[in-house]
Amino acid sequence: MIDMTTSAIAVQGLRKTYGDKIVLDGIDLDVAAGTVFSLLGPNGAGKTTTVNVLTTLIKADGGTVQVAGHDIAAEAKAVRTVIGVTGQFAAVDDLLTGQENLQLMADLHHLPSGQGKQVVTSLLERFDLTESARKTAATYSGGMRRKLDLAMTLVTRPQIIFLDEPTTGLDPRSRRTMWDIIRDLVADGVTVFLTTQYLEEADQLASQIAVLDQGHLVAEGTPDQLKRQVPGSHVQLRFSDVTALDTAARVLNGSTADDANLTLRVPSDGGVRSLRALLNRLDEHSIDAEEFSVHTPDLDDVFLALTGHPSTEEAIS
């Protein structure tokens, strides 16, 4: 019996290179069983490579990885019996219907036919796909494809589920649905390894977050610990000329002006009360702003704060 009371996934010194390019440079991770662990990072940080190594799809060049107590190199087959993976690109069979896709998974897992049918029906219901069950997956929307993909992963009730950017490209409503599904999984005792580019997503779902940047872990902790390292939310104002900008900079305490863009950054908690106070202050001094926007910290802020460079690929190269 696997000891699931400690770590579901334990990674030490994981390294992976493609030719000269070092994709993962000594990663250590520890994922507690029954929790959501989020690997946060921009495109090209090495998130998918990490998932591919942990799920036995590609071999590591160094380090040790234990998944559910099994060594991924020596016991790949045992690892595969306890994990489920939903990759970045929905791996559904377009020419099969939703129901047939799920039935295919049940068949390949050699579930007895009665049990297989039951699992398929209940998953279709749970993921709200019953109405479209007889349509081919090619006709599904992006959100439905992701749901079907995840449902296929759940056919065998894996203990550990890897979700590689499960909401990238989804509309806000589908994203919320996916978040609810992930919360339900964890409530059932499943361990979730989630990669994402969105700080908000990691914040919403994960109890532990590791930030990956160009193959290195640059920070790790609970969402709160991480956000404390990040500058808070702020208000940005844009003015039509330098005079207005200078006046505003004088009357608003703690603000920083950007003369080139004619913008002013004012620290703020983003609440209604403080925003009203700020607007009143501008009014008192008859300052007119062209543009007004409230910013909450996003991945770019995290990256700026933790690595000193923005997260976008263009900025890296």
Add this chain to the structure above:
Amino acid sequence: MSTTTAPSTDSRIKSHERGGDRTMSTISAPLTDARIMLRRNLKHILRNPVTIFNGVLMPVVLMLLLVYVFGGAFNVGEHYVQYATPGLMLLAITYGLSGTAVSVSSDMTKGIINRFKVMNVSRGAVLTGHVAANLVSSAVAIAVIIGMAFALGFRSPASGLEWLAAIGIALAAAFAAAWLTVALGIFAKTPESAGLTVVPLILLPFVSSAVAPAAKMGEGVRQFAQFQPFTPIIESLRGLLDGHPSGGYAAAALAWCAGIALVGYLWSRATFIKRA
């Protein structure tokens, strides 16, 4: 539903039991998996009009063109449908290959192969499933061509045993072509280019004795036509269906089929391990 809402401890135990089942049935698992894959691939074929058109209708269209439009111009010394039927059986096989190449390549490039890998699906099952599905569609295409041939005036003095031998050789050729096609499908970078990789296989029968006697071809082409694999296969079919079988052609045909199948199989396996 108890299976999905059961408490976690319960499900863990269940997944362990299933793990145990899998190891106990390792001998039958690859066969079962291959059968599941065959069923999946046959559904793909039935739902893709292009595949059905290429694999079954195209050979029939070609047959009508050859018999009614071009065939009269070829002097083959007998009614043209009588001459061309064995060759058309081969064309029925080769025209179905592009569908298989595209579908193998789609599996390899569109993420579903990773799903199968992580599921412990026996690796060979993915490939044998494609070969088996291609074989089924080839068998259907060959049956349609034979039916059409009789409708267009083809007559055969062959005995039941000779028919059986002819169908056996045709299926051996289909099997060999299928393995080579699976290898090409894995080798191709995209499904689009996979469809093109089999074009030489589709053209090859035209430079054999399939639609016109090799003896009447130009210098160089004639030698190629005489020694390429499709010629002994077609000639052995022709002999069997005309009621005067040739052991030499049959042996050469089967040797070519075995060789091509083996090369296709080994190439498939090597590329599959590298790619997947």
